[in-house]
Amino acid sequence: xxxxxxxxxxxxxxxxxxxxxxxxxxxxxxxxxxxxxxxxxxxxxxxxxxxxxxxxxxxxxxxxxxxxxxxxxxxxxxxxxxxxxxxxxxxxxxxxxxxxxxxxxxxxxxxxxxxxxxxxxxxxxxxxxxxxxxxxxxxxxxxxxxxxxxxxxxxxxxxxxxxxxxxxxxxxxxxxxxxxxxxxxxxxxxxxxxxxxxxxxxxxxxxxxxxxxxxxxxxxxxxxxxxxxxxxxxxxxxxxxxxxxxxxxxxxxxxxxxxxxxxxxxxxxxxxxxxxxxxxxxxxxxxxx
Numbered sequence: 539x540x541x542x543x544x545x546x547x548x549x550x551x552x553x554x555x556x557x558x559x560x561x562x563x564x565x566x567x568x569x570x571x572x573x574x575x576x577x578x579x580x581x582x583x584x585x586x587x588x589x590x591x592x593x594x595x596x597x598x599x600x601x602x603x604x605x606x607x608x609x610x611x612x613x614x615x616x617x618x619x620x621x622x623x624x625x626x627x628x629x630x631x632x633x634x635x636x637x638x639x640x641x642x643x644x645x646x647x648x649x650x651x652x653x654x655x656x657x658x659x660x661x662x663x664x665x666x667x668x669x670x671x672x673x674x675x676x677x678x679x680x681x682x683x684x685x686x687x688x689x690x691x692x693x694x695x696x697x698x699x700x701x702x703x704x705x706x707x708x709x710x711x712x713x714x715x716x717x718x719x720x721x722x723x724x725x726x727x728x729x730x731x732x733x734x735x736x737x738x739x740x741x742x743x744x745x746x747x748x749x750x751x752x753x754x755x756x757x758x759x760x761x762x763x764x765x766x767x768x769x770x771x772x773x774x775x776x777x778x779x780x781x782x783x784x785x786x787x788x789x790x791x792x793x794x795x796x797x798x799x800x801x802x803x804x805x806x807x808x809x810x811x812x813x814x815x816x817x818x819x820x821x822x823x824x825x826x827x
Contacts (some may be wrong), residue, residue, distance in 0.1 A: 547643040547784070548586030548621035551765075556599055557585040563603040573602040583816060588819055590621040613766070626694055633687045637782040640719075641775045645695055645783070650705050650764035652771075654801050656711040656746075656754055658719060659728055661692045662763075663708065663735055663743075668728045669693075671720040677779070679701075699741060705741040705769070709795055709801050711754050715745055715818050729819045736812060744805035747812050754803045757797050771795040 558568050567581045574580075574595045583589040593600070596618045600611055620697050627634070627642045633640075645651060645662070653660045658672055669689045674682060680688070718725035736743040746754055763773045774785040774794045785791065808812060 544661065546587065546621055547640045547773075548617050548647065549590045550786075551633075552591060552614060552617040552621060553585040553587040555617075556591065556596070559603040559605050565602065570599060570602065573598050575739055591618050593618045601639050614741060616759070630687055630691050633684055634691065636700075639783070640694060640784055641782045642691070642773060644763045644773050645698055645704075645761075646661055647765055648698075648763040649766060650769040651699075651704050651706045651761060652798055653708045653759075653761045654757065654798060655708065655714060655759045656790065657759065659710070659714060659732065660708050662706065663732050663733045665724070665728050666693065667724045668720055671724055687739075699735070699738070702738070702740045703718070705740050707802075708804050709744045709746055711746050712748050712814070715815055726819060729815055731763075733812065733815055733819070736808070743811055743815075744802060744808055745811040746801060746805040747814075750804040753800060756800065757794075760794060762791075762794055762796075762798060763810055
């Protein structure tokens with residue numbers, strides 16, 4: 539069972555896939571339960587992610603559902619094997635909201651990560667100083683020692699990108715680049731970091747210019763995740779004052795995939811985005827001197 543009986547991202551993804559394949563096979567839960575010699579309640583809890591299917595159960599259910607694609611079968615068997623694995627971030631779990639843990643787990647599993655950020659530099663790109671400044675500025679009091687822990691977690695998240703474990707695309711509104719939300723010194727250091735990371739083969743940074751107009755206000759910040767060799771959006775995370783909401787419904791995923799495509803089409807090309815960031819960095823240096 540997932541820790542505390544709460545569905546994990548992985549157990550929920552596995553359950554969702556099993557439910558979809560059962561529906562496609564036109565079987566009900568009692569019929570699926572017969573396949574694995576279990577109760578209907580167990581099928582219900584498997585599909586909701588409240589319990590994790592054993593590998594043999596996954597194999598039997600996929601056989602009954604007529605799922606023969608070897609890539610699909612391997613993927614779901616791997617989810618069953620690793621759904622209860624302890625990720626690096628769980629050593630900090632006592633200091634993290636459960637929904638933030640879900641967000642990190644999505645990043646850790648993803649093969650493609652895409653982000654739109656109209657206000658702040660995304661966490662996957664933040665320097666420690668920038669992260670500390672924006673965390674401390676939240677409307678809720680956070681003790682200094684917890685701020686340090688949260689900064690450490692953000693650094694841990696960045697290893698996924700630094701090690702080439704995912705293809706990462708971020709679109710930043712021009713205000714993020716040209717209008718510092720932190721001190722000029724920290725902002726300059728942050729711009730230098732973004733320029734450095736943008737040189738990685740697995741990273742694409744684009745800036746949406748002010749001239750793009752209303753498209754910048756079409757949606758709040760969000761991150762989308764894909765878990766296969768193709769960048770099909772399979773989960774979306776949105777942050778708000780109360781935490782992080784994860785969307786997995788087909789209509790929601792299609793809407794955010796379309797929104798990201800529109801933002802990317804309106805954004806400057808990567809090369810032009812780099813030039814704009816370098817110009818902002820030079821302006822910051824001149825203003826500081």
